[in-house]
Amino acid sequence: MTSHDCSLSVLHAATELFPWIKTGGLADVAAALPEALGTIGVDTRLVIPGFPDVISALRDDRVVYEAQGLLGTSRMQLRLGTLPSRNTPVYVIDAPSLYARPGSPYSHPHNGDWGDNLIRFAMLGWTAARLAEGGLDPHWRPDVLHVHDWHPALALAYVADSWPPVKSVFTIHNIDYQGRFPPADFNRLDLPHWLCAPYGPLEFFGDLCFLKAGVLLAHKVTTVSPTYAREVTEGQHGHGIDSVIRSRGDALIGILNGVNYSVWDPRNDEHLPARFGIDDLAGKARCKTTLRSRVGLNDRGDAPIFVVVSRLGWQKGSDLIANAADDLVARGAQLVVIGSGDRQIEERFKELQNRHGGMVTIHTEFSEPLAHLAIAGGDALIMPSRQEPCGLTQMYAKRYGTLPLVHAVGGLADTVTIETGFSFVERESSLTATIDRVLQTHQDRPRWMQMVSTAMRTDHSWGKSAEAYRNIYLQILGNTPS
Ligand code: ADP
Numbered sequence: 001m002t003s004h005d006c007s008l009s010v011l012h013a014a015t016e017l018f019p020w021i022k023t024g025g026l027a028d029v030a031a032a033l034p035e036a037l038g039t040i041g042v043d044t045r046l047v048i049p050g051f052p053d054v055i056s057a058l059r060d061d062r063v064v065y066e067a068q069g070l071l072g073t074s075r076m077q078l079r080l081g082t083l084p085s086r087n088t089p090v091y092v093i094d095a096p097s098l099y100a101r102p103g104s105p106y107s108h109p110h111n112g113d114w115g116d117n118l119i120r121f122a123m124l125g126w127t128a129a130r131l132a133e134g135g136l137d138p139h140w141r142p143d144v145l146h147v148h149d150w151h152p153a154l155a156l157a158y159v160a161d162s163w164p165p166v167k168s169v170f171t172i173h174n175i176d177y178q179g180r181f182p183p184a185d186f187n188r189l190d191l192p193h194w195l196c197a198p199y200g201p202l203e204f205f206g207d208l209c210f211l212k213a214g215v216l217l218a219h220k221v222t223t224v225s226p227t228y229a230r231e232v233t234e235g236q237h238g239h240g241i242d243s244v245i246r247s248r249g250d251a252l253i254g255i256l257n258g259v260n261y262s263v264w265d266p267r268n269d270e271h272l273p274a275r276f277g278i279d280d281l282a283g284k285a286r287c288k289t290t291l292r293s294r295v296g297l298n299d300r301g302d303a304p305i306f307v308v309v310s311r312l313g314w315q316k317g318s319d320l321i322a323n324a325a326d327d328l329v330a331r332g333a334q335l336v337v338i339g340s341g342d343r344q345i346e347e348r349f350k351e352l353q354n355r356h357g358g359m360v361t362i363h364t365e366f367s368e369p370l371a372h373l374a375i376a377g378g379d380a381l382i383m384p385s386r387q388e389p390c391g392l393t394q395m396y397a398k399r400y401g402t403l404p405l406v407h408a409v410g411g412l413a414d415t416v417t418i419e420t421g422f423s424f425v426e427r428e429s430s431l432t433a434t435i436d437r438v439l440q441t442h443q444d445r446p447r448w449m450q451m452v453s454t455a456m457r458t459d460h461s462w463g464k465s466a467e468a469y470r471n472i473y474l475q476i477l478g479n480t481p482s
Pocket residue numbers: 023024025026028309310311338339340364365366367368371390391392393394
């Protein structure tokens with residue numbers, strides 16, 4: 001882009017994309033942000049691996065580049081096409097030996113991370129880098145490369161010596177996931193040696209660390225909420241990488257994620273047995289009844305239902321929910337858990353389900369329709385995360401009049417107020433005490449309905465965040481003061 005030219009073009013690189021490949025919020029963001037940028041005039045494209053459901057959904061595609069033997073792999077074709085109901089063109093890396101596998105993008109269905117993840121994600125980084133340099137598609141070259149999380153972060157290493165420089169943004173969605181590999185793997189990446197020298201951008205305590213390269217080599221680093229941007233520079237949430245992030249000083253900024261209301265709005269949600277809005281909540285009552293029969297809860301009339309829609313694990317504080325479940329049931333409330341992850345925590349919820357039949361249930365499948373029904377049919381959503389970079393479900397829940405109960409960290413602190421939900425700070429209160437507060441407020445119908453109404457009216461749409469990202473792109477291109 002030149003100063004005479006008001007068009008701005010950006011290539012996003014990510015591994016997940018709702019609804020084709022999703023393990024969590026990254027998929028929702030990678031789907032919604034490029035579209036939101038498109039609506040404010042940014043010429044946006046996306047590059048993702050060719051996972052099976054992506055390949056089968058791809059339309060009007062053509063091969064823009066192909067290679068054999070790249071990073072030691074067999075055939076790779078780069079296809080440019082579109083996906084149903086989307087405006088953002090997508091480059092799909094069709095490399096069956098790397099990506100034609102069922103299930104999660106990261107791990108074997110029963111056997112942990114794929115053994116060749118280094119090359120699977122290096123390929124994504126390499127492709128994003130060469131596209132950003134203009135080397136793969138002669139018809140399109142972006143002004144900015146925007147990389148999400150560690151998986152494509154090697155793109156920033158592949159452009160580290162490019163001239164002219166490739167302007168770049170790296171977004172940290174979660175510093176728990178860093179992309180660490182043994183140092184000997186460096187020789188397989190076809191990168192200049194200075195990158196993995198001791199204290200170099202890729203070296204971290206003797207390992208290769210994709211996340212560190214992303215943080216150190218991008219022109220700007222963003223996190224998905226302002227509070228998390230502060231937390232990742234502090235020891236307690238930094239996972240040892242806080243000093244690396246601190247070293248980026250003013251290049252770090254937190255931009256809150258948004259909600260795609262064309263997917264998450266009870267007025268037009270295709271997954272619900274009845275739709276509803278602020279002015280007519282009859283449909284929400286029907287969703288509650290359907291939820292109970294769908295997940296096997298007793299019909300307890302107006303008794304409140306607490307819902308969880310989440311990966312289960314330490315980060316999410318799922319063990320705290322299991323600890324509080326007996327008290328929750330003793331107070332006459334019900335609990336629905338839609339989620340899986342840590343096997344021990346799953347077992348604890350199954351044991352609670354056996355002991356409190358009809359009052360506690362767990363469903364471990366990853367089911368978009370069930371997630372929507374739970375968020376619509378519940379009264380409160382519990383999210384006591386120990387860390388939460390942003391969190392999307394609490395924002396979804398607000399739109400469905402399901403009041404969030406959260407631990408005030410990261411994006412939870414930035415999106416749940418006393419008018420729209422319940423939050424606790426560990427040193428001052430516990431989850432059980434906060435559940436009591438929810439139950440007391442639930443008895444006070446005028447107060448509860450006031451909160452429901454305020455929550456449902458909150459606007460978390462992507463527009464403001466897309467503007468904030470555009471400003472960052474313009475800053476690094478030197479078109480506005482930083
Ligand atoms: P994270 O990305 O850390 O998992 P977020 O709150 O940002 O947390 O996003 C979680 C996303 O995954 C939401 O879209 C939520 O609805 C979805 N999700 C989590 N668990 C399930 C499940 N078992 N079935 C369907 N969707 C789920």
